[in-house]
Structures are given as C-alpha cells and as structure tokens.
Amino acid sequence: MTIFLGNLFLLLCLIFSISQFFTSQKKNRFRFIAINVNGLLICSFLSFSLLIYSYVISDFSVLNVFENSHTTKPLLYKITGVWGNHEGSLLLWILVLTIFNYFIFKFYNNDNSNFITKTLQVQGLITAGFLLFTILTSNPFQKTVSEQSNGMGFNPILQDPALAIHPPLLYIGYVGFSAAFSMSVATLFLNGDQKIPWYSYMKPFVLTAWTFLTAGIALGSIWAYYELGWGGWWFWDPVENASFMPWLIGTALLHSLIVVEKRKSLMAWVLLLAILAFLLSVIGTFLVRSGILTSVHTFALDPSRGVYILIFTALLGGYSLILFGKKSKNYFDNNYFALFSKEGSILINNVLMIVVCATVFLGTIYPLIIEAFINKKISVGEPYFNSTTIPIIIPAILVMGVGPVLAWNKDRKREIFKKILPSILLTIIMTTLIFLFYQSYNLIGMIGIILGFWIISNNIILLIKKNRNYSKGMLIAHLGIGLLILGITGSSNWQEEKITRLKVSKSTQINEYNIIFKEINEIKGPNYIAIEGNFMVYDKNKNYITNLKPENRYYPITNTFTTEASIHTNLSRDLYLVLGEGNLNDGWVVKVYHNPLVIWIWIGALIIFAGGIVSTSNNLKKIKI
Amino acid sequence: MKNNILILPSIIFFLILSIFLYLLIIDRNPSEIPSNLLNKNTPIFEAKSLFKNEKFISANEFKDEIILVNFFATWCKPCRDEHVYIQRFADEKDLKIIGINYKDNNKKAIKWLEDLGNPYENVLIDKKGKIAIDWGVYGIPETFIINSNGIIMYRNVGPITNKIYKKINLIINKNE
Numbered sequence: 001m002t003i004f005l006g007n008l009f010l011l012l013c014l015i016f017s018i019s020q021f022f023t024s025q026k027k028n029r030f031r032f033i034a035i036n037v038n039g040l041l042i043c044s045f046l047s048f049s050l051l052i053y054s055y056v057i058s059d060f061s062v063l064n065v066f067e068n069s070h071t072t073k074p075l076l077y078k079i080t081g082v083w084g085n086h087e088g089s090l091l092l093w094i095l096v097l098t099i100f101n102y103f104i105f106k107f108y109n110n111d112n113s114n115f116i117t118k119t120l121q122v123q124g125l126i127t128a129g130f131l132l133f134t135i136l137t138s139n140p141f142q143k144t145v146s147e148q149s150n151g152m153g154f155n156p157i158l159q160d161p162a163l164a165i166h167p168p169l170l171y172i173g174y175v176g177f178s179a180a181f182s183m184s185v186a187t188l189f190l191n192g193d194q195k196i197p198w199y200s201y202m203k204p205f206v207l208t209a210w211t212f213l214t215a216g217i218a219l220g221s222i223w224a225y226y227e228l229g230w231g232g233w234w235f236w237d238p239v240e241n242a243s244f245m246p247w248l249i250g251t252a253l254l255h256s257l258i259v260v261e262k263r264k265s266l267m268a269w270v271l272l273l274a275i276l277a278f279l280l281s282v283i284g285t286f287l288v289r290s291g292i293l294t295s296v297h298t299f300a301l302d303p304s305r306g307v308y309i310l311i312f313t314a315l316l317g318g319y320s321l322i323l324f325g326k327k328s329k330n331y332f333d334n335n336y337f338a339l340f341s342k343e344g345s346i347l348i349n350n351v352l353m354i355v356v357c358a359t360v361f362l363g364t365i366y367p368l369i370i371e372a373f374i375n376k377k378i379s380v381g382e383p384y385f386n387s388t389t390i391p392i393i394i395p396a397i398l399v400m401g402v403g404p405v406l407a408w409n410k411d412r413k414r415e416i417f418k419k420i421l422p423s424i425l426l427t428i429i430m431t432t433l434i435f436l437f438y439q440s441y442n443l444i445g446m447i448g449i450i451l452g453f454w455i456i457s458n459n460i461i462l463l464i465k466k467n468r469n470y471s472k473g474m475l476i477a478h479l480g481i482g483l484l485i486l487g488i489t490g491s492s493n494w495q496e497e498k499i500t501r502l503k504v505s506k507s508t509q510i511n512e513y514n515i516i517f518k519e520i521n522e523i524k525g526p527n528y529i530a531i532e533g534n535f536m537v538y539d540k541n542k543n544y545i546t547n548l549k550p551e552n553r554y555y556p557i558t559n560t561f562t563t564e565a566s567i568h569t570n571l572s573r574d575l576y577l578v579l580g581e582g583n584l585n586d587g588w589v590v591k592v593y594h595n596p597l598v599i600w601i602w603i604g605a606l607i608i609f610a611g612g613i614v615s616t617s618n619n620l621k622k623i624k625i
Numbered sequence: 626m627k628n629n630i631l632i633l634p635s636i637i638f639f640l641i642l643s644i645f646l647y648l649l650i651i652d653r654n655p656s657e658i659p660s661n662l663l664n665k666n667t668p669i670f671e672a673k674s675l676f677k678n679e680k681f682i683s684a685n686e687f688k689d690e691i692i693l694v695n696f697f698a699t700w701c702k703p704c705r706d707e708h709v710y711i712q713r714f715a716d717e718k719d720l721k722i723i724g725i726n727y728k729d730n731n732k733k734a735i736k737w738l739e740d741l742g743n744p745y746e747n748v749l750i751d752k753k754g755k756i757a758i759d760w761g762v763y764g765i766p767e768t769f770i771i772n773s774n775g776i777i778m779y780r781n782v783g784p785i786t787n788k789i790y791k792k793i794n795l796i797i798n799k800n801e
Contacts, residue, residue, distance in 0.1 A: 272634065279638070292648055306649045314642050321635035328631055365641070372644045559700040581753065 002054050002062055006141030009047035013094065014131045016040040020101075020124035024117040030108070033120060037105040040127065044098040048082075048091050051140055055082050060151055063142040064088060069151040070557050072527040073159075080164035084155070086289065087140035089167055094134065096168070096175045097127050100205070104179055107201060107623065115196045118186035119179075126178055129312045137305045153558035156528065162223040170216030170243060174281040176209025177246060180253070181278035184271045185320050188327045199260040199267075202274065204619045206257060209277075210250040211612025217243050218605035229563040229578040231497060231593040233601065236385040238293045241364045242284025248357040249277040252350045259343045262408055266347070267331035268324075275320045280361075282313050292368065338410040345403035352396040359388045394447060397485060401454045404462065404470060404478065426457035437572075448489025455482030473615025477608045484604030490597025491574075503587035511594040512540040513575060515548070520588070528553045530564075533579045533588065537568065550579040574598045662777050667694075667769075668759040675726060675734060675748035687775040691720045691800055693793075694769040695745070696757060698729045699737040701765045703784035708741050710785040715744035718797055724748040727757055727765050768793070772800045 020036035023029055051064070055078045060066040068085045069078055083089040101123050108116045134140075180202050187198045220240065225233040234240060253273040259266045287293050290306025337344045363380045370378050405419045430453040435441065459479040462470055498510045507516040518534045530553040537545040550566040568575040574595040582588030662668070667687045674681050686692075695711055697704040715722055724745035726734045731750065738748070751757055760769070770779040770793060779796050781789055 276634075283641075286645070290649065292645065307646075310642060310645055310649065314639070317638050317642070318635065321638055322632070325632035325635055365644075368648055369644060372647050 002050060002059055003141050003143050006047055006050050006062075007135075007139070009043045009050065010131065010135055010139070010141065012043040013040055013047065013098070014128060014135065016043065017124050017127040017131055021121055021128060024121040024124065029117060030113075033105065033108075033117065036124070037102055037120070040098045041102045044091075044095045047141075048095045051088060051091055052079055052082050055079060058151065060148040061144050062140075063144045064140040066144045066148050066151050068153075070153045070527070071150055072557065073153075074526060076161075076164065077159045081158075083167045084158045084163075087134070087138045089171075090130065090134045090138055091140055092168060093171050093175065094127065094130055096171045097123070097130065097178065100175050100179050101127065104182070104205075112196050112201070114190060115183075115186055115198060115201075118189055119182045122182035122185045123178065126182070126316070129316070133305075133308050133312065137308055153555070156553065156555040156558060156560055157227055157562050160223050160227050162219045162226070166216055166219040166223060168216075169212045169219060173209045173213025173216055173243075173250075174246065174278075174285075176205050176212065177250065177274075177278040177281055179205040180209065180274040181316075181320065184274035185323060187331075188271060188320075188323045191327060191330060199257055199270065200619075200623055202270075203254075203257050203261070204616055204623065206250065206254050206274070206277075207612060207616040207619060210247070210254050211609055211616060213243065213247050213250060214605060214612065215609045217247060218602065218609075222602060225598070226565060226567065227562070229565045229591075231495070231565075231576055231578070231591065231595065233491070233598070236363070236382050238364050239284075239288050241360050242288055245284065245357050245360055245364075246277050246281045248353045248360070249273055249280060252353040252357075253277055255346045256350055259346055263335060263343055265333050265335040265337075265343065267333065268328040269350075271328060271331060272324055275317075275324060279313065279317050279320070280357075282309070282316065286310060286313060287364070293364075340406060340413060340416060341410050342403060342406045342408050345399050345406055348399050349396050349403065352392055352399075356389050356392050356396075359392070360385065363388070390444070394451065397451045397455065397481075400478065400481070401451070401458050404474065405458065420458070422461050423454065423457040426461070427453045430457065442493060445489055445493035448485060448493065452482050452486035452489060455479070455485065458482075471615060471618065473611045473613075473618060475611070476614060477611025480604045480607030480609075480611055482604070483600045483607060487597045487600030487602075487604055491595045491601065494596045496594040498592045500590055500592075501582070501587045502590045504584070506587070508590065508592065510575075510592045511573075513545070513594070514538045514540075514542075515577070515592060517588075517590070520584075523551070525553065527557065528555045530554065531579070533577075533590075535566075535577060535590075537575060546575075548575065548577045550577050552579050552581075569599050571599060572596065662761055662769075663780060665777060666775050667771055667777060668756075670756050670759055672725075672749040672751065672756060675731060675750055677747060681747060681749050686723075687771055688773065690773055691797055692771040693720055693722045694725065694760075694771060695722065696725045696727050696751075696760070696762055696765055696767045698727045698765050699733045700729065701727075704766045705741070707766055707784035707786075708744075710787075710790045712742050712744045713790070714793070718794075720797060721746050725751050725756055727751050727762075728754050770796055770800075 016036045016039040020033065020040065023032035023036060026032065051062075053059075054062045054065050055069055056075070058065065058069060058071050058078070060069075064085065064087050068088070069081050073081065081088075083092040101120065104116065104119055104123060183198055183202045183205070187196075190196075217240075220243070221233040224230075224235065253270060256266045256270045256273060260270050286306065286309040290309060292306060337347055339348075363384050366380050367378050401423070402416070402420060406416060427450060431446075431450050434449055434453075435446075455478060459475045459482065463472075463475050463479070496511055498508060500508050502508060502517045504517055504519060507514055509515070514537070516536045516538070518536050521532050521534065523530050523532050530551040532549050532551045535548040535550075537548060539545055546568045548566040548568060551564040553562045553564060554560075555562070563578055563580075565576055565578045567577070574593070576593035576595055578591040580589030580591060667683060670683050672681045693711075693714060697708075711722065711724075714720065722745050724747070726748055728751070734748070738745075749756070760767075764782065766784055768781045768785060769777055772778050778800065779793065781793070785793070
C-alpha cells in the first residue's frame with residue numbers, strides 16, 4: 001500500500017510539474033498554474049510524509065527503510081534517517097523545491113504576470129528533472145524482495161543532532177538559488193522590454209538561500225568537529241567545497257543585487273551570478289553523488305545516476321548560459337564606479353569572491369582534469385587551499401570593513417577617514433588586549449585578529465548609532481562574520497595537539513592544563529556499547545576544571561565503531577579529548593587538543609543567520625508594498 | 626567583440642562537462658587509490674594463522690611467486706559479494722592467495738569460510754587491525770597483488786567487481 005501510494009504521489013508530482021511547464025505559456029493561465037503549483041506542493045508533501053511514516057513505524061517492506069533503519073534506533077534518528085540516504089534526501093530536495101515554487105507563485109499579480117509565469121515555467125522544468133531522476137534512478141518507494149524482520153541499520157556516525165538538520169538547511173540554500181536561476185532566465189528571456197523590478201523579487205530568495213546555506217555549512221562543520229574526532233572543523237573535502245562554492249557566488253550575488261537596486265548597474269553581472277550559483281549547486285551534487293570523486297560523504301554510488309545528472313546539468317546550463325550570451329547585452333550600462341564608494345567596494349569584493357570560488361573549483365576538479373589528460377591520480381589538499389584562498393580573503397575582509405561606511409556614488413577620502421576613526425581606535429585597543437591575554441604572536445594570526453576586530457568594531461559602532469541609512473540585518477550579519485573570523489583565526493593558528501599513550505592514573509599536560517586519566521568503564525547505550533574514559537582536568541593552579549568522558553562506541557547492528565570526542569568549551573578555548581585504541585596493560589592512546597576561540601565560529605554563524613533572517617523579512621515587506 | 630566574450634561562460638561550462646562525461650564513461654575506478662606502497666616491498670610483519678599452527682613470517686613468504694593479499698571480515702557485506710571472484714582466482718590461476726581476517730571473531734571466520742568456500746592458502750588473524758595499518762588499508766575489503774620479487778604491483782580499495790576482476794587478471798598474466 002505504502003509503495004503504491006508513494007509511487008502514485010511521485011507520479012502525480014511529475015504530471016503537475018510537466019503541466020506547469022506547458023500551461024504557463026497559455027492564455028488564461030492563472031487557474032491552471034494555481035492548480036499545478038498547489039497540486040505539486042500537496043503531492044510532494046504527501047509522498048515525503050509517507051516515507052517519514054514508513055520510517056517511524058519501521059515498515060521494512062519498503063526497501064529504503066529496510067536498508068537504512070532499524071527498530072532500535074531512537075525516534076528522532078528514525079525521522080532524520082529519511083534524508084540520511086540518497087533516495088530520501090532527493091525526496092526532501094523535491095519537497096523544498098515545491099515549497100519555493102509555491103512562494104514564487106504567491107508573488108503573482110497583474111503587473112508581473114509574464115515574469116512570474118516564465119519563472120514558474122523554468123521551475124517546472126527543474127522540478128520535473130529532479131522528479132524524473134528520482135523515479136528513474138533513485139526511487140525511495142521500492143519493495144523489499146523478501147519479508148524482513150528488521151532493518152540493516154544506519155550509519156551511526158550520522159546519528160547526531162547537528163547532522164539531523166544539516167541537510168534540510170543546505171537544501172533550502174541550494175533550492176533557493178534555483179529560484180534566482182529561474183528568475184534570471186525569465187528576465188533574460190523577456191528581453192528587458194517590461195519594466196519589472198526582477199531584482200527585488202530575486203533578492204528575498206537569494207537572501208533566504210544564502211542565510212540557510214550559511215547555517216547548513218556551519219552545522220556540517222559542527223558535526224565534523226564533534227563527531228569525526230579529528231580535532232578540526234574544516235577539511236577542504238570535495239563535499240565541503242561543493243557547498244562552499246555556491247556560498248561564495250551567493251555572497252557576491254547578494255551584494256551586487258544591492259547595487260542593482262540602488263544604482264541600476266551591474267545587471268548583466270547579477271544575471272550571470274544567479275545562473276552560476278545554482279549551476280554550481282547542481283554540479284556539486286553531481287560530483288558528490290556520481291562517485292566521480294572520493295570523499296568522506298559516502299552515498300551509494302551508481303554510474304547511471306552520474307550520467308543523468310550530467311545530462312540534466314548540461315541542459316540547464318546550456319540553455320541559460322547561451323541565453324545569457326545572446327541576450328545579456330540588453331542589460332549593459334555605462335556607469336562607472338568611483339573606487340571610494342559603496343558600489344566600488346562591493347565590486348572589488350565581488351571580484352575577490354569570484355576569484356576565491358574559481359580557486360576552490362580548480363582545486364576540487366584538478367585531480368579530475370589531471371586524470372582525464374595524463375591518467376595519473378593526484379590529490380589536492382589543505383596546503384593548496386589554505387595558501388591560495390587566504391591571501392585573497394584577507395583584502396576582501398579589509399574592504400568589507402570599509403564598504404558599509406562609504407556613501408553611494410562618491411565619498412571624499414577625508415570624510416572616510418573621519419568615519420572609520422572610531423573603529424580603528426577600537427580595533428587597536430581590542431587587538432592589544434587580546435595579545436596581552438594570549439601572548440602568542442605570528443603574522444597570519446595577528447592579521448586575522450586585527451581584521452576580526454576591525455569588522456566587529458565597525459558594525460558595533462554603526463549598530464549603536466542606530467543610523468537609519470544602514471540595514472540592520474546587514475550590520476548584524478557582518479558582525480557575525482567578524483566573530484567568525486576571530487574563531488577561525490584562533491582555532492587554526494593556535495591549535496595545540498598532543499598524542500600520547502596513557503595508563504590509568506597517569507597524567508598528561510597541554511597548554512596550562514593537567515589531565516589525569518582516572519578510570520575506564522564499559523557503558524551501554526540504547527543501540528550501542530562503549531568504553532568510556534574518565535579524565536580529570538586541572539589548571540596550572542591545581543583548581544579542578546572539569547571531567548572529560550570520551551567514548552569509543554560499538555554499534556553491533558551495523559558493526560561499526562565510532563569515537564565520541566569529549567569537549568569542554570568556554571569563551572576562550574575548547575579542550576578536546578579523543579580516546580584511541582588500547583588496553584589495561586599498555587594504556588590507551590589519547591589525543592588532546594587545545595583549540596582557542598572555537599566557540600566564536602558557531603556564535604558567529606548563528607549571528608550571521610539571525611542577520612540574514614532580519615534582512616529577508618525586511619526585504620519581503622518591501623515587495624508587498 | 627563584446628558579444629564574443631559573452632558566449633565564453635557557456636564554452637567553459639561545456640568544456641568542464643565534457644571532462645566529467647569522459648571520466649564517467651571511461652573504464653575508471655575512483656576507488657583505485659594511489660598507494661605509497663605501490664612498487665615497493667611489502668611491509669614486514671608476523672601473524673598467527675587461522676588454520677595452521679605455525680607463525681606466518683612475511684619475509685619468508687612474499688617471494689618467488691605471485692601473491693594476492695585480500696583483507697576481509699565476516700561482518701563486511703561487500704566482502705561476501707567479492708568472495709566469488711577470490712574463489713575464481715583460486716580455481717583458475719596459479720597464484721597464492723593470502724587472506725587477512727580483519728578485526729573479526731575466529732569462530733565466525735571459520736564458519737564463514739566453511740559456508741562460502743575457502744580460496745585462501747593461508748588466513749592470517751589481524752584482530753586489532755595492526756597489519757591493516759602497516760599496509761595502509763582504507764577500509765574492508767581491500768586487495769593487493771605482489772609480484773615474485775615481493776613488490777606490490779596493484780591495489781584495489783573496495784570489493785572486486787567484474788571489471789576489476791578482469792584488470793587483475795591482466796596484471797597477473799603480465800607478471801607471470
């Protein structure tokens with residue numbers, strides 16, 4: 001029954017999406033489109049709910065449930081397990097697509113009907129493409145061949161609250177860019193002969209996409225940090241890059257949209273960025289799901305899926321980019337920018353973001369290019385990415401500090417200096433304080449801290465002044481970036497690592513802490529057994545700080561081992577402890593990290609998210625009027 | 626002039642896609658991960674054997690003939706899938722096959738080999754995964770081919786499929 005209904009809803013979705021594609025060309029289309037948009041939303045919601053329901057009641061006659069779930073799994077992870085696998089995650093992707101589809105439709109009125117219907121037509125095509133992909137190569141509603149009493153389990157490393165909401169946030173990001181993509185195509189298609197403020201429609205979608213993508217990436221990092229037990233939070237893995245590239249393009253897009261709004265300039269550029277942001281999201285999906293690159297994210301691989309996504313990407317990209325090539329000259333302008341103006345700074349930042357994105361893209365696909373041409377396998381890792389991206393990001397952050405303070409059109413240099421003097425002073429004071437506190441000096445670290453405080457003081461001063469010329473959301477988001485920079489700088493420059501073998505009752509030191517290995521116990525969890533170390537932490541004055549209890553878990557159902565790092569966090573540092581292999585006679589391998597300022601990365605990301613939400617709601621209000 | 630530049634994004638786009646397409650359709654295996662051990666001597670180790678009473682000393686064994694080393698475990702589902710190919714190597718080829726039983730239970734391993742057939746000339750016990758670390762094993766299953774000079778010629782991460790089976794056959798024929 002479930003199988004039948006699930007397939008029925010999927011099929012109805014497909015029919016509605018194809019019909020949306022065709023009916024949007026007709027006259028008197030409003031009612032047709034309304035039926036399609038609502039039908040699509042309802043059917044995708046029903047099919048998604050149905051899959052969730054099958055997971056909740058552990059219906060192992062559904063192959064997808066049998067392969068990815070188990071009766072002993074906690075309810076929360078049964079539900080989140082729906083998108084923890086390839087097929088289910090596609091269903092979620094489709095649900096998000098149809099929700100965005102619905103919101104685009106909500107903007108429909110008599111003045112913009114051509115623009116919105118054209119946008120919905122492109123959305124219909126994208127939705128149909130993903131639905132076909134799901135039905136043909138990755139159908140979650142398939143029948144289990146023989147009767148099964150229990151499921152095959154679930155990768156325990158994915159049982160983590162951060163990872164549970166990471167995919168939905170990420171998909172809102174990717175799919176939000178699809179709306180911008182469709183609007184860009186619609187704008188190009190309509191030739192600019194209708195005076196529609198397409199950029200005002202595009203902006204809330206881009207803002208939403210960017211905001212949620214930021215949060216999604218941050219949660220992925222949190223997961224890697226807490227769950228993988230490697231002591232770090234970013235590894236330049238292809239999957240991470242796949243989400244980081246659309247983020248960079250999205251950042252550029254978001255800021256250029258403001259220039260379009262205020263100065264009617266950079267239009268062609270924005271149209272291109274909107275196309276690229278979504279294409280990069282799809283290419284990222286291709287790289288990860290086709291198995292063409294190896295990465296820490298393991299999805300079941302199937303070459304036919306790769307071919308399908310590739311054809312689909314070629315279709316979308318070919319159509320939109322050729323359209324851009326032919327039509328974009330309608331959107332050219334001859335406005336010249338003064339360097340010392342808001343739009344000037346935005347343009348510089350745009351260029352820098354694109355360069356970073358191109359650098360990351362090159363690093364990600366370089367092994368593939370080399371393999372295609374000289375048939376050799378190489379890997380590009382952290383050293384490449386760090387040494388190429390950081391020097392480009394540093395000037396971008398400097399400009400980011402000045403940009404918001406500058407006026408539109410042109411600003412006098414003297415005026416600028418007056419405006420930024422308070423933040424220069426504040427930066428100097430705060431930087432001096434932090435170096436007195438940490439007493440550790442190196443060039444990159446110093447630059448990072450100064451830049452971080454530079455951004456923070458600029459935005460705090462503007463927030464306090466309550467100047468109505470500045471968007472509050474922007475100031476909050478920029479403040480978050482400042483905090484993020486502090487966290488990134490601290491944790492990557494001053495991380496200390498100690499790997500040692502410890503017997504029970506012996507101790508080790510890191511930074512100013514003394515860590516005593518007190519005991520080791522066996523414990524039992526709901527669907528795992530574990531050994532748990534108990535470590536007492538004292539500071540240099542022998543004051544008791546905390547107990548750290550890292551675990552090594554064994555999940556019998558899937559036969560996997562995971563390490564649970566134990567972390568003590570405060571505002572200035574994380575103490576991160578991982579238990580390795582060992583026994584009572586020889587002791588255990590213990591990895592200890594002292595990671596300064598990590599918490600500020602997460603706080604920063606949260607504040608950016610808040611800023612994004614504030615901005616989005618303000619922009620939505622603007623359109624309604 | 627200006628118009629020509631505008632078509633540039635689509636050209637770059639299609640160039641990149643054609644590289645992807647090429648890599649998708651050629652006979653390629655992303656799990657063939659380059660190993661530092663490739664073209665080098667096998668790591669030196671000693672291990673207990675699952676069936677034999679004598680200790681296995683690698684220095685005495687990896688010489689004079691082609692050897693296939695296969696890391697496997699009873700708890701690993703892909704190992705079960707590739708087992709037919711290991712069996713085929715044992716039946717069809719004149720080569721020594723050594724199994725390394727990774728982080729496993731001895732009783733289960735013996736039962737498993739009784740059920741599925743035992744293609745291995747010798748099965749070594751790697752209860753703590755130490756041998757696997759020396760060999761730089763990524764995950765189970767993993768397979769190595771060693772030539773008669775004790776040098777590692779080939780490595781495959783993941784289960785042996787039909788494609789890889791043919792490839793390994795070619796390598797063995799070349800080295801014979």
